Amino acid sequence: MATEASPSTKLFTRAEILNVNALADAKNDADAPFLMIIDNKVYDVREFVPDHPGGSVILTHVGKDGTDVFETFHPESAWESLANFYVGDIAEGDREIKNGDFAAEVRKLRDLFRELGYYDSSKAYYAFKVSFNMTLWALSAYIVARWGQESTLANIVSASILGVFWQQCGWLAHDFLHHQVFQDRFWGDLFGAFLGGVCQGFSSSWWKDKHNTHHAAPNVHGEDPDIDTHPLLTWSEHALEMFSDVPDEELTQLWSRFMVLNQTWFYFPILSFARLSWCIQSVLFVLPSGQAHKPSGARVPISLVEQLSLAMHWTWYLGTMFLFIKNPLNIFLYFVVSQAVCGNLLALVFSLNHNGMPVISKEEAVEMDFFTKQIITGRDVHPSLFANWFTGGLNYQIEHHLFPSMPRHNFHKIQPAVASLCKKYGVRYHTTGMIDGTMEVFSRLNEVSRAAAKLGKST
Template identity: 30%
Template sequence: MSVHTTGEPTVVQQRGESGAAGSDFSRLSKAITAAGLMRRRPWYYAVRMSLVALSYAAAWAAFLVVGNSWWTLAVAALLAVVFGQVALVAHDVGHRQVFRLRKASERTGRIAGNLGIGMGYGWWQDKHSRHHANPNHEELDPDVNPDIFVWSQAQAREATGLPKFIGRLQAYLFFPLLTLEGFNLHVAGVRALADRTLKQRRKEGFLLFAHFALYLGALFVVLPPGKAVLFLVVHQCLFGLYLGSIFAPNHKGMPTLTGEDRPDFLRRQVLTSRNVRGGWFTDLVLGGLNYQIEHHLFPSMPSPHLRKAQPIVARFCQEHNIGYLETGLINSYRQALKSLHDAGAPLRAAAATPGPRG
């Protein structure tokens, strides 16, 4: 079994002593369940979702109160953070951490995602489920498709178009390009409506376009056109940057898999994920996704339990000689950027090689 990586850290895949796929995870799962960490936390989510909803309403109220003033750009920055928190709630709802019933999860997810922030919930859930099934697998994980960035030197050698153009300097362009992620979410959600396999397609479309109408209507009614456009750009760019910065530390720079490289579930999730150390503030800003390893192993675990699960999972991985990586936030970004720079090496080499003379 081979694991490929384009930068730090290097992890060597090792089989469990039993050799049976999933047997190690079964033992870990029993320990987690026995600790009560898979129990739902209805009161926690009731409080959290209420606070997020109040913050959402307060931010828009501030927008109305501030009105036609340059201070409205500060409101745009505040609203970007609030939109990110709404996205994190939609994420937890999509993983069935909040509600036991699927219908309640989907209904709440569409209200938060489609109506609240203009993100196609059905499109996102399909994409995110495929990512969870095969994280960092170059053919199976949509998050490492070379559509803009190249994530390995093998992808760089095959790159054409935009990835080939960007790949040489992608480490320097990564965070600037994250500012476009908010716009990308909107476009992807609208494009997904053309897919007839999308569940509740009409409802998704109605809520999505209702968001756009209310959002743009509010901006252009309260603000003059130039200031409304500036508000939109600041808000959406900061929202994209915040959202991208939440997810960037989780897998970028970790080993990538190709072809038939598919370790058992436990190792597939642990070896391709990275945890970020921090306290309550880190938990709040990153929505618990700083415990990425535990989240990938137990995606339906309520986010406040991830911190408690962390020492159990870390100890289990140490006992079974499974590489478990935890680092600081800044270092996680450094590793991700170094990996991106290393992945683009073939493109830089090709650009530096003079072509044949006529």
């Protein structure tokens, strides 16, 4: 429960707290508070940042109302820790928030879904999913062990299956690390370390640090790391602001502008290296100096288990290639094919989830309630046996963002209620097919390219 106020409690107005530049201003002053609103109470979380289990994601709601993001991602026990940083209340007459009725109804849905048992996972379902993935791994290993020395085709087939195995492990690690499967977070983290670290090669801490921030600020320019891919891929005109002060004669010489203008052509080649890039980022993140770029208080503790999980991944992966494939060209081919298949399969789904949907500014994000932000920036993909499997249930992207700890096998039960509520309040709920959604992604890339071209022609 939230902290009780006393007669001497300090009162704040919402205007005093809500400030898009609050974090930047406070960082320049070592004594300045990191204030946020949760359930109409004000907390200074500056001293809590180093101990926050979710890492630096907590910084995304400094100067904002963090009520719904807090309740969405934290167990009831988290209120006890939060109480240590309570500094006051929002004044009684200033407690109305924009879209309050819509947000209130989403909260009621969340409570109803809990009562209906939709947050309870099927252990048999996840046992089957893990077993299926291990079968893919075994099949890939068998093919390369049996025919890898003599058949280039066998190496390509084995590497392709391995790429699919990695993609599917990514979705399962996602489920376990979102604590969709086990209420005990120890087991969720342990399975996440195995499926994400040993199998997939992704650091759990790196993933949580990045992914939790994405959930807290989806498609918010300057805050969501998933759209911070400029100049390789540029998703909004916001990212083109860097060109506005560059003289026209220099503009044509910029490599970044060249990439933006031609990004639709480079889309699939870039995706081919996406998985390798994330693996490298993971390894760097768990090294002793891997978080040197972050403020000391925002660095995430890295366990020996996590470091060992990545070491085990690269040991079995490289060991498989050098043990069963003798031809150096085939070793290189196996590496490239496995990376490219997984990179494209992962990134195609990531792009469907949010790319091509509205990108909002920090100023807009401050004024928008948490749930509306999740919905208008997400894209659902029509369900089918293939789509549900291929995307790991993330074709229900809107439902996942609203209720991230709900197991994927229950999303189909709640989708009609979510869509109906959005229609009632006029909140855009976008759903499409996989091909149409991918075309929307390309259309958005083209729009940004044309905008960049116009900047180059302006005087």
